[in-house]
Amino acid sequence: MTSPASPGIGHAPAPPIPAPGCKESQILNGAAEVFARDGYEGASMSRIAMQASVSKGTLYNYFASKADLFAAYVHRDCARWIALMFEDLDPATPPEEALHQVGRRMFAMLLSEPALVMYRMVVAEAQKFPELAQSFYREGPARAVGHLSRFIRRAAAGGLLSVADPDFAAEQFFALIQTQLSMRRRLHLIGMPSEAEIQHVVDGAVRLFMKSYGA
Amino acid sequence: MTSPASPGIGHAPAPPIPAPGCKESQILNGAAEVFARDGYEGASMSRIAMQASVSKGTLYNYFASKADLFAAYVHRDCARWIALMFEDLDPATPPEEALHQVGRRMFAMLLSEPALVMYRMVVAEAQKFPELAQSFYREGPARAVGHLSRFIRRAAAGGLLSVADPDFAAEQFFALIQTQLSMRRRLHLIGMPSEAEIQHVVDGAVRLFMKSYGA
Amino acid sequence: MTSPASPGIGHAPAPPIPAPGCKESQILNGAAEVFARDGYEGASMSRIAMQASVSKGTLYNYFASKADLFAAYVHRDCARWIALMFEDLDPATPPEEALHQVGRRMFAMLLSEPALVMYRMVVAEAQKFPELAQSFYREGPARAVGHLSRFIRRAAAGGLLSVADPDFAAEQFFALIQTQLSMRRRLHLIGMPSEAEIQHVVDGAVRLFMKSYGA
């Protein structure tokens, strides 16, 4: 119903992301800004209402509570940039080149401002919103690893890589991308790294990976 | 700065960690409990006062504000368990064995409950308390990498490893430890991993590392 | 249904009770449920609208305000069960038997759930809605006493009772029905009394009454 276009696939998104122009979307935009700036606890419904240019009452016409609004915001924004992450890799790409490509994309995505904000909030509130942490993990990191793992398995089957445990290997590659540079960025100690810095980290990761897992 | 070697001189550490028995310490203990449970915004001075068995007035005799108290708590507790992390590695240890040893220790420490709590809080409040994030990074991750880097450099000098950039190599090893298992633990999705799971991750990290950097 | 049948006579009731099927009636039914459950202040127009299956806007098309709606509800429901109270007593009935009969009916009616609810609400809001209390009194207790008083007067005229002040005597009988049992019921301390308990109270009332006022 929400996407009759692509026949045969139809895995409908659970929370139907609101149309960009509508009031609900307007509220979520305001919420995104305030939550990102102040965190969950620090954000106030008053400020969100103000930022979204609606009355406080209207907030509650769309979302039953602050927690609900927060969940909706996380879901929408997760879905947004997760979608950008993985257009499937062409299996024909030589592994080394594919790793470079996906490595750079991952890196850039991980350290992008919206992803950072999301990561910070989900980590911070994981205790209070366990189901949010769960769905964040499932929709984000888990899917990324899954995609990479499938690529590795195919490459191994084709004799291009020599990997016994593709899942674990994918996790390792994913981990190698997140050096201290990521940590410092997450702690707001640095801004977005330059292209050269990214390249350096990714090169290092690919080199280590291929040395072990190259055919 | 941390080097207490120079004898006879008592250059006091910047934030003088309070004597364990005193009232200030008593307050910080209460604060630790409450901050860990409720987060910065969620914690209330009343609850902290109650937990520490002092009056609210006394809190303000020792700490000018909630933010101040929070900073003091982070500093003290960071210092506490960072200290446990790195008794210096014996340079005589064979690299592979040393990596296994330090890998296991890092892993266990990183995923321990107090470290998780601290990580979560610092990440969550990095925006509001930038200087806190800075000192957390300096006293924690940066020192860990520094230690490992020095060990690698020595081993390379001795011909036991073949590493061009010891700092970067150390970061890579550190990164390899933090697979999805860490991510899931940070998101409260799993409890403390078993000894076998730890061993598996560390083995994999050492294998990858040695394949590239082994002499 | 209230008797539009009688041809030729148009003594319209002051607040024209709405026809049972119409939208106004539908709203009042919803209001009755919610007011009874939540009281005047506790009731919300949203819940009433929901209960009545109409939109909030429609509520205001029929009633200018919450207070108006409340008044309409009280009027209609008072009228409803007051009507059931007194089909006129047959003057030929021997007084003692008539008193037993009317006593039991009064008692049962007074302690019935809808009457209790109404009593509670009118008492509670007597200050805020004085005209409501007035009309409640006039349509309820005053009419009950009036009926009984007329019966007593006729009986006295016929030599069956010896009563100087029929109004006062009727009030006394009415009062004797309302022992502590009524009080406890009004305070929600007990449920509906059993038939035996009712009989006991009514017997006692009739006995006392007849001892003084019997011919």
Add this chain to the structure above:
Amino acid sequence: MTSPASPGIGHAPAPPIPAPGCKESQILNGAAEVFARDGYEGASMSRIAMQASVSKGTLYNYFASKADLFAAYVHRDCARWIALMFEDLDPATPPEEALHQVGRRMFAMLLSEPALVMYRMVVAEAQKFPELAQSFYREGPARAVGHLSRFIRRAAAGGLLSVADPDFAAEQFFALIQTQLSMRRRLHLIGMPSEAEIQHVVDGAVRLFMKSYGA
């Protein structure tokens, strides 16, 4: 301390009524005024704070919630005027005179402004505060009936009255006091009755009572 006079009895009051001058008392005075005027739901903590000349925060330093404050108010004010009700009747008083005396006192008390207010509130909120209704009944009406019942029993034992069931007889007398005058007063339809009106009702009650139960 509250009643050192009667030795050997000492039934201490459960909720220690606060000293008249203290802040708690000051708050309760403000609460009494506002609750009496606006009812439980209608009263706002802000108005109470204002009326009591304290800040809203202070209210919550003394009472955990609005419900708590309401309960404390009911308890204190019940206790206050219940105490005035029954200094024990002298058993030597002739029954008819005693009934006149207690009848007038009851009547006046029942229809006094504070008792009315209390009655209205307890009835109104009996559903939401059942334990309050219970303790109101126990401390008020039940005790009144108990006192009267004991007097009647003694008189019957002394041959001055002829009563088989003193409890029921006491209830009947109590009921006879509460004619429509009481009802009208409870509905705020009239002010305090005149001395003559009171006398009339009480005379009638005593007459009916003595006609049946006189020796």
Add this chain to the structure above:
DNA sequence: GATGAATGAGGGTTCATTCAT
């Protein structure tokens, strides 16, 4: 130094009411 009563701004939430459709 230690206390805890007092404060008042601000928190999330509900509500009666309005009005464009």
Add this chain to the structure above:
DNA sequence: AATGAATGAACCCTCATTCAT
């Protein structure tokens, strides 16, 4: 005639902070 989205004031309650004792 009927709707329901939008409003903003008011609700109860919590909070960090102050200050007289």
